[in-house]
Amino acid sequence: MTTGKAVWPWKLLLAVILIGMAAGVWGAVNRIDYTWRWNRVPQYFLYQGEDAVKIPFDGQIEKVSPMGDRVTVDLVAESGDKQQVEVDAEGLQVAEGDELFEGDTIGFNHAWHLGPLTMGLWTTLWLSACASILALVIGLLAGLARISQNYTLRGLATIYVEFIRGTPLLVQIFIAYFFVGTVFNLSRNVAGIGALAIFAGAYVAEIVRAGIQSIARGQMEAARSLGMNKFQAMVHIILPQAFKRILPPLAGQFISLIKDSSLVSVIAITDLTKSGREIITSTFATFEIWLTVAAMYLVVTSLLSQLVFYMERRLAVSD
């Protein structure tokens, strides 16, 4: 056996398989006569909108003074109040001396707006971020409680973990919103974030517990023999080492959480998934939008795993 084995045939095989699969999908799609309209997708990220500028009172156009491609319009109300507005030159709808009623359009401004996909992505991101931080806190506390010497704490944590892991997230979201949310008058965002955090927290708790238990007993003994109390030993000695070990499974859990956050669309939170669904109802570009949504989730989760990979390398200095 020598180590110098050629890799290129296998690379070639991989390429052939991938191309074959792509061609298969392509052929299958062609058979069902679907018209791809990828050009419709970009507008759902960013689009140029026309914002109407309206007169806030009944009154008259006193003066229209053009300034390049913008126009300044002076308004005077019947009561004598004056106001000045600016609109795009090509969007101007009025002339000097026109009499207008409150709410009539003076002209239009063009501006870039974030589309529903971008807004949905933003919602997904901050929702997941809040839920992750909460989950980490809940998981840390529950994980510590799981290995506590106190029977009650241990029992509570065990029941929490078992209940949450034993029921589907979708059901938990429904319970959080329709039951708990109704009783305590919670907004859907609070209910959604809460449900996600409590769900992920149970898994984080198990990861934390395993991480702490994987640290050699001698570490705790050494810390205690130096006079540190349990809390100090945990904070300075055990948790930093455990954190390094649990970083990969923790990252996996948070990636799961980002993906699971798509379920909150069932309680009418307009996250990335729900945005996608709404766009499809108005465009019927089903294939394009779902593929785009999937790709956006993939980008976010890949960035997160890259970040964790980088942290792992940073933490590896003491190995």
Next chain:
Amino acid sequence: MIKAQNVTKIFTGRGQVVRAVDGVSAEIARGEVVVVIGPSGSGKSTFLRCLNGLEQFDDGHIIIDGIDLADRKTDINKVRREVGMVFQQFNLFPHKTVLDNVTLAQQVVRKRNRNDAEQKARQLLTKVGIAEKEKEYPSRLSGGQQQRVAIARALAMDPKIMLFDEPTSALDPEMVGEVLDVMKQLAREGMTMVVVTHEMGFAREVADRVLFMDSGKLVEEGTPDQIFSNPQNERTQLFLSQVL
């Protein structure tokens, strides 16, 4: 300095009851170096771990500098500051540099500021002959070096007593000497030391007194001369004939 009265530690598990330490009484004076020897499983390590409360004992009293560990009101963390311990497996903190290993407890427990702690740490690292490695992580050090750092770490708390739990048992033979040298120096400086070891040469050379334990009981005690040259108890004789 240390007074152990009828210390008993019972392990129960799987229906078996093991009296790991069975009614051991001993007194250790200030500045004395006491070496505990005995076959493996004789309870000598467990006895040592009782002395700083790492192992809770079931009966008896251990009085360290006038404070009874068996008293529920005793703040064990306060006692441990005065009692340094060195472990068989070193137990250095792998995520901290050598310097941080030695400064951490000083800052957290003794509330010294960073500068004072570092100064103290450097002084001790120089003393154990490893000052040039202060920026390294423990994983880069040899066993002997790690154990010397562990000794420095314990000394940084200015303990009145040092406990050594088989400090050289996990070392490659060529590194045993460097650790024993540090311990000998400590003994000469008048540190009160309790050492569990299999290094009979060290016991003979440094110990003021030797305790021989077997099956949890303190079988025989005396000066190294008495124990090694003229053991009275049959079990001591048997053990020594096997190891010497």
